Amino acid sequence: MIKNCPSVCYNGIMIKSVILPAMSAALVKLKKIVAENETKGIKTLIFCEDRLTLAAERTVCAAVGGTFSVSVFTFARFLACERGRRGDVLTSQGSAMAIRRIIEENKQKLGLFNKLSASAAAGAVYDTIALLYSSKISAKDAENASAEGLLGNKLKDVALIYSEYEKYLAESGKTDRNAYLGELPEIIARSSRIAESEVVFLGFQSFTRSSIDCVRAAFAHSRGVYGLFIGGKEDIYVNEGHTAFEEAAKDYGGAETETSADALGGAAETLRRGLFNPESFYNAKPAPCSDVHIFEASDGDEELEFIAASIKKHVLDEGRRYGEISVMLPDLEDAERDIDRIFSQYRIPYYADRRRKLSEHPVCDFIINYLNCVASGCRFSDCDKAVSSPLFPAERRDKDEYRNYSLRFAGFRGGVKREPKKEILNGAGFDYDAVQRVRKTFLQGLSYLTAGFPSDVCAGIKKLLDAFSVKEKLAEISEKLKDGYPAAAEFSGRVYDAVISVSDEAESITGGDKLPLKEFIKILRSGFAAAEISLIPPKADAVFVGDIAATANTGSEVVFAARLTTDVPATSADTALLTDREITALENAKLDISPKIRQVNMRRRELTALNICAFNRHLYLTYPVRLNGEENGASEIISYASALFCTQSGAPLNPLNAKRLKNSERALPFYGSEKLPALKLLTEDMRGEALASVYAVLKEKGFADEADAATAKPEKRSVNEGRALYATFNAISPTALETYFSCPYRNFMQQGLKLKERDEGAMRTLDTGNFIHAVLQKVALEMNGFDSCGQARSRAEELAQELLKTPAYSAVTESKSGEYTAAELIKEAGEVSAGAFEQIENSMFKVENAEQRCEIALDGGIKLGGRIDRIDACGDMVRIIDYKTGYLDASPSKYYTGQKLQLPLYLLAASKGRRAVAAYYFPAAVEYKNKPDGVFRLQGFMDDSAEVVRASDTKVEEKSKSEYFNAYLGGREVEGAMPTELFSDFLEYSELVAKQGAREMLGGNITPSPAEDVCAYCKMGGSCGFAEGVDGEGRTARSIKCAQIAGIVKNAKEGCK
Secondary structure, three states: OEEEOOOOOHHHOOEEEEEEOOHHHHHHHHHHHHHHHHHHOOEEEEEEOHHHHHHHHHHHHHHHOOOOOEEEEOHHHHHHHHHOOOOOEOOHHHHHHHHHHHHHHOOOOOOHHHHOOOHHHHHHHHHHHHHHHHOOOOHHHHHHOOOOHHHHHHHHHHHHHHHHHHHHHHHHOOEOHHHHHOOHHHHHHHOHHHHOEEEEEEOOOOOOHHHHHHHHHHHHHOOEEEEEEEOOOOOOOOOHHHHHHHHHHHHHOOOEEEEOOOOOOHHHHHHHHHOOOHHHHOOOOOEEOOOEEEEEEOOHHHHHHHHHHHHHHHHHHHOOOHHHEEEEEOOHHHHHHHHHHHHHHOOOOEEEOOOEEHHHOHHHHHHHHHHHHHHHOOOHHHHHHHHHOOOOOOOHHHHHHHHHHHHHHOOOOOHHHOOOOHHHHHHOOOOHHHHHHHHHHHHHHHHOOOOEOHHHHHHHHHHHHHHOOHHHHHHHHHHHHOOOOHHHHHHHHHHHHHHHHHHHHHHHHHOOOOEOHHHHHHHHHHHHHHOEEOOOOOOOOOEEEEEOOOOOOOOEEEEEEOOOEOOOOOOOOEEOOEEHHHHHHHHOOOOOOOOOHHHHHHHHHHHHHHHHOOEEEEEEEEEEOEEOOEEOOEOHHHHHHHHHEEOOOOOEOOOEOHHHHHOOOOOHHHHOOOHHHHHHHHOOOOOHHHHHHHHHHHHHOOOHHHHHHHHOOOOOOEOOOHHHHHOEOOEEOHHHHHHHHHOHHHHHHHHHOOOOOOOOOOOOHHHHHHHHHHHHHHHHHHHHHOOOHHHHHHHHHHHHHHHOOOOOOHHHHHOHHHHHHHHHHHHHHHHHHHHHHHHHHOOOOEEEEEEEEEEEEOHHHOEEEEEEEEEEEEOOEEEEEEEEOOOOOOOHHHHHOOOOOHHHHHHHHHOOOOEEEEEEEEEOOHHHOOOOOOOOOOEEEEEOOHHHHHHHOOOOOOOOEOOOOOOEOOOOOOOOEEOHHHHHHHHHHHHHHHHHHHHHHHOOEOOOOOEOOHHHHOOOHHHHOOOEOOOEOOEOOOOOOHHHHHHHHHHHHHHHO
């Protein structure tokens, strides 16, 4: 349809504005123009945005094949081609770094912006300045604008930074890229390329004031101009691009405006006409349709699995190529990791159409972390990040050894520079040579870097990267990734040159001035954050994945529009640093800034709609009801689709769900089309025949073992050779048994595989306990000879000072904080030892031995062995003491469930041929001293006969409770204190349970079966697959009493008679 058709335009040159419903139609029109011009011998020059260049070039090839008469340019590329590349033009990252420096230098003058610190903040400020520049607003205009309140403060800061930026450009001889592009209209006017070509402006959604001047220049100096625009009367269009084009053409005789009568066809055309049109809910009769599908997922993974399975269906069942399919999402950057994981499981090649920020690559963090080491004086966290980088040249095993060492002994500022002592490392079980290899390599890298002039810093960066062969390592990474992850391979392959380019530009921007290193790091970080790398599609046949509101989908046979939650299409409240209300308010101050946020939001809505309507055969609209831990509703797009379409039978277009599909014969083969997804299906709640089908397919493909493992019942897990795993020299420890009873799988990881947490700090909680334990051990042997608590305290402090000089603890005093820790340890050792002596002094018991080895025979030739901290004796009475510096739990329930067997087992071993009377924990920490229940009160189990109580506390009075343990002399009964015969049976329970536990453990049982609350503090939880409350509950025996436990043994004895 022709709206306006003047016969002749400016200087006889025809200007045509063609309005088309979608990008696919625009490319068809472009193909026709190119072919006709090629036939006539007329050259064609195409201007388009960067996102459309590949599509335009493919269209040209489809129209005329290889040719020299057609060129495709962005504005920036044409300018560079005509004028040659200029070294004085700042890149986007260069401008961001310059702005970062200006902010740092003017913090005292800035109001709102003086605390901007994030790497991206400088980029946001520059985006605002670029917005002002493209709207032809100078720094002076911004400074003179009348505004109050928050807007006035913002404008004042922006004007200051803008003015300083212009001053920097003038003094440095640099050119801003927007100013550089401002030269383009003049270049177009003088270009012979333009003069001999018909110019096509393809797919511009809008024009800035600067870019519309380029259009005017083309009107005046080319052979003819076409504008191919996406627009129409429907509610989805903003119609800004062709309106601006036609308005500009009025000064050149006007434009012939053609509105295409072509429709998209089928369901796509119905959706184009009805989407975002409220009348769709009232006037439209739903159209029967089999091409539009709605899917509701429980979460993001289920949604992507549906998309992957559906892609496999179209490829395997219909013979579609992957390149005929596209997936559009509202936040591609956020979703790409999940897409990569799930598409790789389904072996689906894809291309994600987004620019990669240079700062996303580990090489940037490696450089920044090394520079931070210099700036912070080798702060531990900075050094650890540098060493843990995949670009640090050391073996993984050496790195782990060094990091463990540094957490233990060098976890302070400058710790890496302190020479480690070989005897200390050897004593702590570290590989001294491995630690030194990594440490010396780190210090070698550090030697290349210096604070001071940026030129020296940048030269040091290059030396560091060269010395560590980073370029070669990146090339190796790229080579390894190219088959499975081609996009990541290309990113790694190009990142080195980009890093060097940013470094060079940072040096150039800072000039010859000396800068604080921390300030230069901020500038460099801003450059890394602003720099972007565009990747070309790595494969011709790959699923196209794009941002639904930013990418131009030029048409696909099958389109998946995913993550359509309530915030799609997305709307923004501000752009850069100014809100829409503030931009509107500035119009009153005669500052006309464009685009306004509402315009940006309308453009995003248009692109969203066009990308959804870009399908030829099938459209899938999907949404998760829960995403990233939050509940979500469905987008209004789902409501419009439900109003516009119905099924072929006339039923409402209701959402599909995964459970229904996975149990259907049509969809199941595609959900299980690859090994990993198929194995996952075997673990889900599905119909028996469906599971059988999946199992049969896996078995046929040679994955029977994996399928059996996936379907095996999880109740029982076991390992072979349990005896060899746990029993060293046919002996096991009480700790292993207790760990087994807390959870067999945890025991397997800790006692079998010997996994343990990384040691951190020169003096850990465990070391503190070991230290106090070691002092008590030495003091105990001398305790019978002390006359007073004071003597015990003094001797303990002497022993503590001697102990701190040994290799195991000498590292403690190597820092100021360590000296304080050492003093507190000495003091605590004295207090605890005095408390232990007081209990001996006020009893009839004497210390018989300390750290005595003991053994108990179990079944099958297995012995249970360990060391008893202290054995006290009084006549034929024996009691044992176990020192505890941590949390104490001497409850009967822990004993009953096998988690606290050590004390009773040790007492049985120590009292052979004598009378066992008590098994106690001694709370060996000062924190217990001031408890109202007593000083260093012993906790555990005992015979509460009068003679035992009197022998244990000579100060206790009749009917009173002892000051030192939980029992009365001739008074009321207390849990844990029992009559002699009951106590004897109570002790025998430990041997009974130990034998049973040893049989199970050595038999190889590793089934996750946690006792109550064990999962809450278990560090192995990520490996067992057991979820408390889901897979079962923790074992508990809250109401068990000591008498009941003794009764179990009594009943067992009677049953044997």
